[in-house]
Amino acid sequence: GAVVSQHPSWVICKSGTSVKIECRSLDFQATTMFWYRQFPKQSLMLMATSNEGSKATYEQGVEKDKFLINHASLTLSTLTVTSAHPEDSSFYICSAIPSTDTQYFGPGTRLTVL
Amino acid sequence: QKEVEQNSGPLSVPEGAIASLNCTYSDRGSQSFFWYRQYSGKSPELIMSIYSNGDKEDGRFTAQLNKASQYVSLLIRDSQPSDSATYLCAVNLGSARQLTFGSGTQLTVLP
Numbered sequence: 001g002a003v004v005s006q007h008p009s010w011v012i013c014k015s016g017t018s019v020k021i022e023c024r025s026l027d028f029q030a031t032t033m034f035w036y037r038q039f040p041k042q043s044l045m046l047m048a049t050s051n052e053g054s055k056a057t058y059e060q061g062v063e064k065d066k067f068l069i070n071h072a073s074l075t076l077s078t079l080t081v082t083s084a085h086p087e088d089s090s091f092y093i094c095s096a097i098p099s100t101d102t103q104y105f106g107p108g109t110r111l112t113v114l
Numbered sequence: 115q116k117e118v119e120q121n122s123g124p125l126s127v128p129e130g131a132i133a134s135l136n137c138t139y140s141d142r143g144s145q146s147f148f149w150y151r152q153y154s155g156k157s158p159e160l161i162m163s164i165y166s167n168g169d170k171e172d173g174r175f176t177a178q179l180n181k182a183s184q185y186v187s188l189l190i191r192d193s194q195p196s197d198s199a200t201y202l203c204a205v206n207l208g209s210a211r212q213l214t215f216g217s218g219t220q221l222t223v224l225p
Contacts, residue, residue, distance in 0.1 A: 042217070043215045043217045044158070046213075046214075101206050102160065102163055103160075103211075104160060105150075105158050106157060
């Protein structure tokens, strides 16, 4: 149980384009999902908390207009990186909570912006 | 002061030895503590959670929590080369079930 999937697993795009990343909880419903970003040799940095049916809560320094989050159902949250630039290249990971407060992570999406 | 601190390592132990990983946290109100393992290029996977003072054992892994001293540790017995990874300590600091992660300790188990 507690399986979280992400799609795509990797994506390469040109600077200025937008990229959508999906995060799904496969065997449970998740009212809350989290989006993280991880740069090489660094730890996970929380970007935002995604709440089903309401607006996401962004961490300080994360541009909400650049990183659009939609949590339209209890099993799906999407992160759209708008007008991507090379500095947005990173490993994006989502997590979800089936119960209590234990977070289970998706496999991650590696974004490369040329 | 960082909220969750870990020794970055790298930590090297021979195969079969005990690996000891430590983590300290700053918020005395923290209630939930987690250890995740992250292989290079992969996302974190949960090893253990611990909520009460004392030891919690799961196979070769033992988590230890001391809230008075604000530290949590992970012991890996009979270490195997496949245990070589970065180990992340995560603490729920109490707000909205968010986790704060330490910077991770890189462990290498030498065959």
